[in-house]
Amino acid sequence: MSLDPAVYGDLLLSLLPELVLTGWALVLLLFVAWRHRTARDLRIAGWLTLVALLSTAIAVWWLWWNRATLGPGLVAMVAADDFRWVADWVFLGAAALTVLISFAYLEREQLLIPEYYVLVIFATLGMMVMAAGADLMVIFLGLELMSVAVYVLAGLDRRRARSAEAALKYFLLGAFASGFLLYGIALAYGATGTTNLGLIGGQVGIMGKPSVMLLAGLALLIVGFAFKIAAVPFHMWAPDVYDGSPTPVTAFMATGVKAAAFAALFRVLNQAFAPVAAWHDILWWLAVVTMIGGNLFALGQRSLKRMLAYSSVAHAGYLLVAVTAGGAAGTSAFLVYVIAYTLMSLGAFAVLSAKGRAGESDVLIDDLAGLASQRPWLAFALAVCMLSLLGFPGTAGFIGKWYILIAATSAGQNTLAAILVLTSAVSAGYYLPVIMAMYMKPPAVEAAHRDVYLDRWGRIAVAVVVVGLLLFGVWPNRLFDLAKSAGNSVHATTATAATPP
Amino acid sequence: MTGTAVDLIWLAPALALLGFVLNGTLALTRPNAKTLVSVIGAGVLLAAFAVSIAIFSAFAGLHAEEPFVFRYWSWIPVGTLQIDVAFQVDQLSLVMLLVVTGVGSLIHLFSIGYMKEDPGYARYFAYLNLFVFFMLVLVLGASFPVMFVGWEGVGLCSYLLIGFWFTEEQNANAGRKAFIMNRIGDFGFMVAMFMIFWSTGSLDFGTVFTHAPNALAAGGRTITVITLFLFLGCTGKSAQIPLYTWLPDAMAGPTPVSALIHAATMVTAGVYLVARCNLLFAMAPVSSAVVAGVGALTALFAATIALKQWDIKKVLAYSTISQLGYMFLGVGTGAISAGMFHLITHAFFKALLFLGSGSVIYALHRAYHHTHSHEDAQDMRNMGGLARYMPWTTALMWIATLAIAGVPPLSGFFSKDEILTAANARGHADPIWLVFWGLAVIAALLTAFYMTRLMLYTFHGPNRTGEKEQAHLHEAPWIMTGPLLVLGVLSAAGGLINIPELYHGNAWLHHWLEPITQASAPLLPAVPLSSSTEWLLVGIAVAVAVVGIVGAWRLLKPEALVPARSAPEERGFARVLRNKWYVDEIYDALIVRPLVWLSREVLWKQVDQRIIDGAAVNGAARGARALGWANRWLQSGQVGVYVAVFVVGVLLILWRATS
Amino acid sequence: MYARWVLTALLAWPLLAGLIVLLLPARLAKYVALAASLVEFVISVPLWWTFVPSGGMQFLVDRAWIPAWGIHFTVGVDGISLFLVLLTTFLIPLSILGSWTYITKREAGFYALLLVLTTGMIGVFVALDLFLFYVMWEVMLIPMYFIIGVWGGDNRLYAAIKFFIYTFLGSLLMLVAIIVLYLHAGRATGAYSFGYAHLLSNAKDLGPAAWWLFGAFFLAFAIKVPIFPLHTWLPDAHVEAPTAGSVILAGILLKMGTYGFLRFALPFFPAVALNQNVQLVIVVLSLIGIIYGGLVAMVQPDFKKLVAYSSVAHLGFAMLGIWALTLQSVQGALLIMINHGISTGALFFLVGMLYERRHSRLIEAYGGIARVVPLFAAILTIVSLSSIALPGTNGFVGEFLVLLGSFRTYPIATTLATSGVIIAAAYLLTALQRVIYNPLKNPENEHLTDLTPRELAVLIPLLVGILWLGIYPKPFLQRMEPAARSLIEQVRPSAASTAGQP
């Protein structure tokens, strides 16, 4: 189904998922304005959110099923391609899992704030806009929408200074970073006379040697995204903010926000700046320092939450490898890995949220000692997540890493691949201790884990994660088909460079 | 397949193995069924001996020039390397077969009495049978590897039997020492095998000896190296310089074991090997010289040590080493039959000497046992005048002594004289042998001397055992003296099997072995000695023996001896001899200690633990973790720092992009 | 030909059984596990008869798994892997039986892991798709990691993570190398597949890349073997692991390294592997392994450590044999791999049985116990002798073949290596003496109980193996020979014609 951007009907149709979600946001807002007293209201809001996310996902599916494309003109503000649909599913999935683990958490922490769900929806909406945006203006606005919502979510737990501080740090640095992003956009606009990715690409194509303005713009754009994906050296907010935020929000930040920023980065680099060689070099370095930094810094952590924060930095590094590899293979690898990463990272945070109290900032890795004997299933779930994060065969994490390696090596980036695997080996130094603590150390006190609790929804979330990780780890075929078509959709031109069939 | 009793060759080792299995089972299940054990243990040996005689006679009837090879199953077939489990029956192996089973049977019988009291009775006979089995595999094996099986097998049994009374640490040590030193020899044997295979393409005796002359240049480097490695093996097994030091310690084992393994059979395996490979050695003159030289030197060297030993078994041990030296001198000289001859006679009289000393020790032990005294039952200073109490033993041991001293017409005289003559004869071809001959003659003198010393101190003069003990000293039971008698006869008359032409004998053994030696004969310098020279040599030999005996009789004063506990420490040269030229100490200081120190202090503690594990492995891990920790002062929570780092990142990226 | 599904069954059954065992109550676990492992063994045994020595790869199964990358589930055995598979299925029941009383906590988990481990190990040996191979290679890591970490000794955590990271680090570079090979072959032929045959036939003209590809494979396998100086994980892992763990570590896991060399490193990169300097390095390292391993073993106060270091020495022989590339040496290496599995396995069992009685692995804790436990002493003696390669035992055949074969290629090195037999005697007999001989000083040892029927049931099969392989190894050698020959032809065409000829 080909939609004509000139026709409003088609335009709206191409925005169907966003519209659906916005509509739900308004409904939810009204509901919240009406009922916002009790825990039950909160739960209802949560269920409504789940419905909203689900219906949006269905809308996305409908468009995907009908092969909706926005053409022929490139002047559209949004793109309609498989990449967008898959990315949308990732965001919606992340949001849904976040909601699932939020039920118990919010009640336990007495955060009876139904607006929480509204903000989650807004943030998701922002992400979807970023993935959809075919125009720097749209991407920027989407990013701001997402950020504003997440700033607030980070500071949601107003009773705790840590939460407020996290919000502040995230906000300040975020605003600072978006300043750079904006400047980058301005320069790109100046160099090409447009903010539309397609047109920029065209301009750059005929421009020949890229002008200084363009390059500077590109650099600042990368900076803007690098901040959101927490790439070294723009990562320093991440540990603190992740640490201070309510754990479900942390999970959402680590997965959704990162994925959205990556999605946008992919579109920008591959559709607008494909001909510019400079960014490969920049991203190469960014990837290397991020992988090394993230993994080394994580080694030094004793707090489980901070360790996960740094590990998310490290994984941003792996994803950057996929970006650097570029091409359709790189994009597909990115999508596969980001799906795996979303699952495993959310699973880890879910278990953490079950273990901890008062924001879990105090849960040390050693506090998990003996979890396996008292909460075998939780321990198993966390172990699977850790192994998947480690990239161990049989889990989705391994498949993702394998895909990234293939993409990198087929792009001739053998060094990058080698660094990736070596740093992964380092990561064993901090993932294994978690398993070790759970299975090989006796609990500190008899009832160490009595109050570890996940409610029904949380269990569902964790189960989904574990099953997903193992399933994709052994049988990733459907995932690949999806990722491949998505990858090619972004790369009408550069597809099948040197990629395996 | 000959269709004669020869085909039963497998039976001999099989019987021994059967004995081992049965006795072994008994040892683990019913260790006290001593009668059954002794019946099995000695029975299988006697049966084996009977079989051997049958085979021997059958074989003799066949007048075969070529050996019979019986292939049982293919053992290690890989590519062109085809090793079968096969036995070879020929003149040489049959001689050994008879010696082993014959002497073996006698010693088994003797053991029945000697070990009666021992709790490990069944285990003892199991080991003994196992030893016989391996010894037979050794002598019957039709290829180097099969022989090697027996070769290491007997080493194992000697290890087990030396350490038989393992609760004494030094016994266990002695066993270990024996095994490890043998392993040094076996190392040589193995390397030799590799070279033989890659140069002749096979390891079967037959093929090797037929291919060797074409495949290898006589006197060439390869053959020399091969034979030297082989001889290294011999020095280990047959206790020659430099690997002899294990044998004296091996006396820690029960005395019959010393008789069987460390006198009659196993230690002669080296001689057998050289005889078996006489062709190869003949092709390598240098090696032959080394063999003969080492033999002669060992003969003298060991004899000197024997002069000053007090432990009766130690004396005999060194004398064994010295006699083995003679044999190597013989085979090294190329006088295979002479060497084998001496091997046989030595088996007789040395077994007799050991068993005799065994019954002496047995007597003293019993005596001390009665009086609950803890004196050393093997120290000659605690003996003396035993002739009164154990006449039979005394008489028999005198026969053996005269035999070993080389007094005509006893067996030892013929065999030793033949070796000396051969050496002297070879000396006319290449003079170095004259030196060997000289050494051997001096050794002969010393032999006569120390053996007389032994007899003198043990059986004559006043008794030093102790007043109370004397009451309990008396002859051993017949089961023990019986075998002694038989051996006495053999020691006396053993010479008959090879009376040289010189005395118009038929030199039976010499001719019998000709099919084995004929190949090498043409390679050796043939120096026919005039009968006058031969008579001269005989004269010298006899004179030497007589001088030795008489000298000892005159010089030594048994009356002057004091019992071991109050004996003074020797001084001067005597002390050096007493301490065996300090060879053990030297080995310990030069090889053992440095090696252990190196392994423990350097390789393990430093290289392995500190450098590799500590510095490299854990160091890397610690380093990475340290870097992680180092990040904490950046990640200080101060947004200012974060912003600064952020801007630095911006600058770097801008710079890379725009330049 | 035996059923096509046999290998698949061998892989699937333990996994399934493991999951079942995991859910069983602790007291049932070991019985079910034992039964399952015996079934596994029974399934595997017919391979012995139905295997056609000259048949090359057989029992092949090839199913598409991840078509997108040309990944298949491809398994098969040849003369090289056959015995490693059988060895695995043979040792597992024994290990389970051997842990009967040793493992007292979380039995279900332990036995489940053992079974899962079986799948991993067999998978490594039969995988003919490099993706599958890599997956199996890693998969067997986790169960062993848990076995050491949960049921191990006092220092188990350190040993476990050391073992894991060491192996993981090595294998990850191999992963990259595999992918590079895959892309190379794909670009060359246009057919993208991880199939062993496909990659093998297109591993040519890699150019200089071959060097670091070989390096990556080498690192992965060298760590597993282990080759000096990458061996330090081994003593810790062996010592800390529970008996069954040590047995399987020594018996099977180490063989994966040597197997990897035979199956991948050599055939893929013959040019590099046979490069003069590479040969020199590897031969020297094997020599160091043999002599250094022996010397260090000689001074170990801990019996298990001693055995661990002796493994370094044994595997050194295997490496030497593999690189010498003569028919004799290669088959000898294969035999050593089997023998070491049996003998060292038996040694670890015996040490474990001693440990169960006295809770000490220190040699000086014992002495003179032959009087108290004659049966134990007898078996320990036999096993030690097989470990020091006494003729008539399995050990001799392997070492003899390796040395004899290697002598052709590396005379000097082999002569030096042969001195290893002296050192072996030195360290094992010393230990033997200090454990079962000498005066019985420690009164605690007065009342040691001799081997129980169960323990005998564990040891007897191993003893049978020791004697069988020592006296009549022909059936094994026959089944190996064609595979070894073709390997040599593949790697060194010139070597094949002369292999064995003087």
Added chain:
Amino acid sequence: MLLSPALAISAVLFTLGVAGVLFRRNVIVIFMCVELMLNAVNLTFVALAQTLGMGGQVFVFFVMAVAAAEAAVGLAIILAVYRHKQSVSLQNMNLLRDG
């Protein structure tokens, strides 16, 4: 003709904004400096719009919207923090840190 001076000025202003963020500890002032950065970018847009068409001006419009939104949320966050710490100085924002 005004383009390059405009670009130069906006670059300077942007740098001043960054410098301000680096100079100050007071959160509010830092936020103001961020606003300054945004305005500098706005200048670039407007200057470009003169030669490249209205797109630039429209963009400035959106930037203002974003700035407003950020201001609302940001100041709310600052208030929230102030409730806990009675301070808006970054020095006191060190609850969250490594170790």
Added chain:
Amino acid sequence: MIVTFFWIFGVIAMGSALLCITRKNPVASALWLVVTLFALAAMFVLLDAQFIAVLQVLVYAGAIMVLFLFVIMLLNLGRPGPTDIRGPLGLLTATVLAGALLLLLRPISESALPSSIQLPPGSVQALQQAQGIVGSVANPLFGAYLIPFEIASVLLLAAIVGAVVLAKRKL
């Protein structure tokens, strides 16, 4: 003539910006920022962006900065307190970094735009003549840029919700 004016306002903007970041009193900083914003508005006018200039004054200088001042007052930071300017080391680092940044941004102002994308001079005025100053902005805003416009509205809504969540007294 215009250029001169432009520069004058530019200098004012930069100067007041400098003062804004160096005044130790937040209120002073805020007021200096307002001055910068006004100067910018003037420059916008010179750049044919009168409507934007108006918005600048109304929204920025008006609404947003008032909000800032309001918060400053609310938190009672107006009174002289300990300075929030970093110590010498911090300042040095900051200056160096900022200097480097400026150095790297400098070439931008010199780079000329590719002629292919430039509209003919004065075309903007022409457009404004045709559609009116507001219309010339409104047309694209509600035409080509409709989608961003709607997103912006959602953004503002989200911001309001967020502000409410964070600011309302009780939870």
